Amino acid sequence: MSFRESQLTATLLTSIVAAVFGSLQIGYHTGNVNAPARIIEEFFNVTWRSRHNQSMPDHSLTFLWSLSVSIKDFGALLGSLGVKGLADSFGRRNAILIVNALSIVGAGLMFASKATQSFEVLIVGRLIFGLFCGLVMSLNPLYIQGVSPTDLRGAFATLNQVSFASGILLGMVVGLETVLGTEKHWAMMLSLSLIPATLQYLTLPFCPESPRYLFINRGKEREAEAALQRLRGRRDKVIHELEEMKEEAAHSETGVTVREFLMKRRYRQPIILVLIINLGSQLSGFNAIINYSTKMFSKSRFEEAKYLTIGVGAVNVAFTIVAFFLVERAGRRKLLLTGFLSLAACNLLMTITDAILPFVPDIRNVQVLVVFFLISAYEVGPGPISWFIAAELFDQSARPIAMAFTSMLNWGGKFLLALLFPPLLKFCGPYVYLLFMTMAIVAFTYTMIRLPETKGRTFDDIAAEFRGAEGIPLHNKTSFNTFT
Numbered sequence: 495m496s497f498r499e500s501q502l503t504a505t506l507l508t509s510i511v512a513a514v515f516g517s518l519q520i521g522y523h524t525g526n527v528n529a530p531a532r533i534i535e536e537f538f539n540v541t542w543r544s545r546h547n548q549s550m551p552d553h554s555l556t557f558l559w560s561l562s563v564s565i566k567d568f569g570a571l572l573g574s575l576g577v578k579g580l581a582d583s584f585g586r587r588n589a590i591l592i593v594n595a596l597s598i599v600g601a602g603l604m605f606a607s608k609a610t611q612s613f614e615v616l617i618v619g620r621l622i623f624g625l626f627c628g629l630v631m632s633l634n635p636l637y638i639q640g641v642s643p644t645d646l647r648g649a650f651a652t653l654n655q656v657s658f659a660s661g662i663l664l665g666m667v668v669g670l671e672t673v674l675g676t677e678k679h680w681a682m683m684l685s686l687s688l689i690p691a692t693l694q695y696l697t698l699p700f701c702p703e704s705p706r707y708l709f710i711n712r713g714k715e716r717e718a719e720a721a722l723q724r725l726r727g728r729r730d731k732v733i734h735e736l737e738e739m740k741e742e743a744a745h746s747e748t749g750v751t752v753r754e755f756l757m758k759r760r761y762r763q764p765i766i767l768v769l770i771i772n773l774g775s776q777l778s779g780f781n782a783i784i785n786y787s788t789k790m791f792s793k794s795r796f797e798e799a800k801y802l803t804i805g806v807g808a809v810n811v812a813f814t815i816v817a818f819f820l821v822e823r824a825g826r827r828k829l830l831l832t833g834f835l836s837l838a839a840c841n842l843l844m845t846i847t848d849a850i851l852p853f854v855p856d857i858r859n860v861q862v863l864v865v866f867f868l869i870s871a872y873e874v875g876p877g878p879i880s881w882f883i884a885a886e887l888f889d890q891s892a893r894p895i896a897m898a899f900t901s902m903l904n905w906g907g908k909f910l911l912a913l914l915f916p917p918l919l920k921f922c923g924p925y926v927y928l929l930f931m932t933m934a935i936v937a938f939t940y941t942m943i944r945l946p947e948t949k950g951r952t953f954d955d956i957a958a959e960f961r962g963a964e965g966i967p968l969h970n971k972t973s974f975n976t977f978t
Contacts, residue, residue: 503727505701509641510650512697514657515690516590516630519597521661522687523623525807526668527563528788529800530675530683535559537680538613562617563785564912569624570631570905577632577898582711582749586637586704590694593633596626597691605685619684628905631658632897635882640704641725643735645950648821648882655878656814662784663807670800705735706953710743710890742890742954745961750891760960764887767945768900771830771883774937775876776907778837779844779930782915783865784810790865794851794858802862809866813873825949826879826886827941833875834938840868841931848924876937880904886948889957 527534538558542550550558573593580589600623607616634654642650669675674683702721709718718739722732755761783790787806791799820829847861881904884896918926946959 503725505724506641506643506726508697509701509725510638510653512694512701513590513634513637514654515694515697516594516597516626516634517654517658518661518664518690519601519687520627520631521658521663522665522668522690523566523620523627523661523684524658524784525662525665526675526683528666528785528803529669529671530680531559533671533675533677533680534562534616536677537608541611541613544611558613558617560913562613562620564909565617566620566624566627567905567909567912569621570628571624571902571909573625573628574632574898574901574905576625576629577636577901578752578894580629581633581636581707581894581897585707585712586633586640587698587701588703590630590633590637591698593626593629594691594694596622596629598688600624600626601685601687601691605681608681616684624905628901631881631904632894632901635885636893636897637704639882639885640706641702641721643726643731644738644952646822647886648826648879648949649818651882651885652814652818652821652878655873655881656811656818659807659810659814659873663804663811666804666807670804706739706742706890709736709739710746738952738954742952742957745954745957746890748891750895752895755892755895760957761888761892763944764884764896764960765899767887767940768884768896769903770937770940771876771945772880772900772903773907774834774933774941775872775880776904776911777930777933778834778872778876778937779841779868779927779934780837780872780877781908781911782926782930783868785912786915787865791862794861795855796858796862805862806865806869809869810873813870814878816870817874817878820874821879822949825947826883827945827947827949829875830879830941830945831875831938833871833877833879834934834941836871836874837868837876838931838934838938840864840871841927841934844868844927845924845931848927851924883948886953886956887960889953 535555538555539550542548573596580592583589584592600619600621603615603619603622605619607613607619631654635651638650638654639647667673668683668686674680674686702724703717705718705721705725708714708721715736719732719736722735723729726732726735750758756765783806787803788799791802796802817829843864844861847857847864851857851861881900884900885893888896915926918929922929946956948956
């Protein structure tokens with residue numbers, strides 16, 4: 495269905511844009527620490543020297559910097575634990591507004607670290623910002639999919655990744671020495687995420703709550719109908735969606751505990767799918783390149799490695815936009831399969847080019863192309879889809895736990911990779927990419943065998959595939975059946 499046929503309303507578009515201001519902030523703080531790393535490390539050293547009248551030992555400085563970078567992902571892992579409680583208690587929209595305060599506090603502390611001459615304040619700021627990351631990257635898809643029409647659900651959920659990738663690129667550019675990544679301005683550079691955080695507070699309170707949450711979780715049919723009227727603008731669409739929700743509510747339980755989530759047979763296949771897709775995505779090599787591309791290009795003796803890193807950021811944004819246009823045409827399944835297969839091929843090529851680089855220095859140009867292809871393969875499928883597929887595979891009552899699980903897998907994978915990639919690279923050399931290749935092949939195989947297509951299907955129709963595991967008749971016999 496085209497965008498015009500879907501009758502986009504100003505309220506719907508405002509709601510989506512207001513929500514993705516959160517992922518823009520996360521992307522910004524993912525991309526802005528690479529270029530000014532040396533300058534911020536020097537700040538750590540100067541602070542230490544002023545306290546102890548001696549320079550910080552090199553190993554301590556390396557550890558402190560690694561901790562400063564990776565603590566955001568660790569905070570996100572902890573933040574994931576609060577998704578269900580916030581989403582179910584306060585609603586999807588209000589939960590996003592509540593956690594936005596963590597972003598403001600975190601950015602404020604990062605900014606204050608220079609004035610207070612305290613690297614501890616910077617580290618605590620990144621930890622608090624990490625809590626925000628873990629919460630908002632799950633709350634956003636919950637809210638976006640709750641307000642979106644079925645035929646645009648995947649495209650709008652992909653906008654979350656477009657915003658995230660745009661934030662990474664923006665952070666990379668602003669962090670350059672020629673922009674704000676300087677000794678004088680680095681603290682101000684770290685505070686710029688306060689702008690989208692403020693914009694979110696100025697827009698999101700005027701957007702409606704998720705009608706699904708109001709109707710299925712709270713039983714407020716009249717309020718859900720009013721929210722749908724604002725979002726769709728057309729009475730026939732409102733009536734149709736309310737009927738859909740009634741059908742979904744009939745098959746949903748009032749609440750699902752973590753124990754029930756893990757034990758129920760209907761959730762077993764979706765849990766394994768979310769696990770494999772997310773681990774395949776996080777351990778595909780993408781995060782290693784995003785975190786260490788400047789060092790990688792420097793090792794290949796490129797003089798302006800940081801500008802090639804910005805090229806990586808630009809390719810990243812370009813292909814999230816491609817995914818936005820493809821996800822409702824090609825479908826989730828096809829894009830995931832294409833992405834995982836391409837990632838496996840790219841990682842094999844990374845091993846080959848890295849292994850022969852010392853003997854054939856000119857192969858470095860091919861390596862840059864392989865890096866760009868790997869980034870594009872990730873963003874066309876596994877990158878954006880891994881974040882929202884859980885919201886489509888689970889029913890309304892289990893969805894917040896599923897999104898918390900997704901967030902834990904994503905941020906846990908990022909944290910482990912940030913911590914383990916440098917020693918793995920030292921131990922395995924170029925063959926480290928074969929580990930990523932293996933993970934991509936496992937994800938490709940399991941996705942091909944088990945994942946049903948979710949494009950253009952109602953939440954209840956998708957959930958019916960998995961209710962088939964409990965002997966409940968499938969609603970849609972003609973669709974791809976997971977269990978045949």
